[in-house]
Amino acid sequence: MNNSYKGKILISTPDISGDIFSRSVVLIIDHNDNGAFGLILNKKNSKMSKRLLHIFGFPVDVYEGGPVENDKILFINKGEKVTENFSAINNEFYLTEDIENVITGIIEEQISVDEIKVFSGYSGWTGQQLEDEIRRKMWTVVEVYNLDYTSPNDQSLWKNIMQNLGGEFLIWANAPENISMN
Numbered sequence: 031m032n033n034s035y036k037g038k039i040l041i042s043t044p045d046i047s048g049d050i051f052s053r054s055v056v057l058i059i060d061h062n063d064n065g066a067f068g069l070i071l072n073k074k075n076s077k078m079s080k081r082l083l084h085i086f087g088f089p090v091d092v093y094e095g096g097p098v099e100n101d102k103i104l105f106i107n108k109g110e111k112v113t114e115n116f117s118a119i120n121n122e123f124y125l126t127e128d129i130e131n132v133i134t135g136i137i138e139e140q141i142s143v144d145e146i147k148v149f150s151g152y153s154g155w156t157g158q159q160l161e162d163e164i165r166r167k168m169w170t171v172v173e174v175y176n177l178d179y180t181s182p183n184d185q186s187l188w189k190n191i192m193q194n195l196g197g198e199f200l201i202w203a204n205a206p207e208n209i210s211m212n
Contacts, residue, residue, distance in 0.1 A: 035160065036061045037120060039177070040068065040169040041191055044202055050097050053188045053207065056153055056169075057106075057179060058160075059117065059125055066155040069095040069104065069125075071147075072183040078150045086133060090143060091182055096153030104152060105132050108145040108180045123179050147180040170195070 040056040050073065058068040070093060078092040082103075095104055105126050106119065112135030113128040126132065135141040155163070163169055172191060192203035 033161075034061045035066065035164075035171060039071075039172045039174045039191070040164075041172055041188065041195075042169060043167060044205060044207070050094060051153075051168075053185055055183070055187050055191060056096075057119070059119060061160065063157055065157050066160040068153045069093070069106070069149050070153060071179060072185060072187040074184065075150050082148065086136075088136075088143065090146075090148055092148045092150050095149030095151045098152050098154045100151035102151055103127065103129055104149045105129070106147045106149070106179045107132065107141060108178070110135075110141060112140050119179065145180055170199070 035058045038058050040054075040058060042051045042054045042056075044053055050070070053072075054070045055072045056068040056070050058066055060067045073094040075092045075094045079090065082092055083089050092103075094100075095102075105128075106123055107116070107126060108123050111124060113126050113131040115128045115131075116124040116126040118124050132141070132146060136143060136146070160169075164171060172195070174191065189203050192199045
């Protein structure tokens with residue numbers, strides 16, 4: 031593979047369809063010849079948040095990781111590792127599905143709720159699918175430094191990154207969500 035997008039951010043171009051990827055900010059966790067795997071950082075799932083409140087016993091925001099396997103719960107953790115079952119994102123963040131050790135880590139105060147981000151499902155692409163979508167300008171690839179992946183983010187994250195890109199992206203950043211209303 032010549033160009034891996036692992037560790038990069040994808041910014042969706044707004045579209046009229048209004049699907050889950052409209053105005054999304056996606057962190058690419060893994061990318062190789064077989065495909066890509068990522069998580070949407072800025073779309074909260076209030077229904078799943080309510081479900082997990084009953085399971086966890088404390089409130090936590092759950093984000094739509096993507097349209098694949100919505101019943102799968104994943105965590106991005108910041109700082110100390112509370113499990114041996116993880117994938118490093120970088121030196122500061124890691125990904126795990128180990129719900130038991132994450133909850134135990136929170137209860138035993140090894141980690142703070144502020145140091146995790148919970149996802150329902152994930153975003154996945156088959157081999158060459160992501161590259162094709164990028165060529166068709168469905169995504170803009172961005173190198174984002176100093177982004178806290180566990181921060182509570184909403185649509186302002188998408189808009190802020192678009193504004194920072196400047197130029198033609200300013201038009202998209204300031205466009206209404208339904209661009210047919212523009």
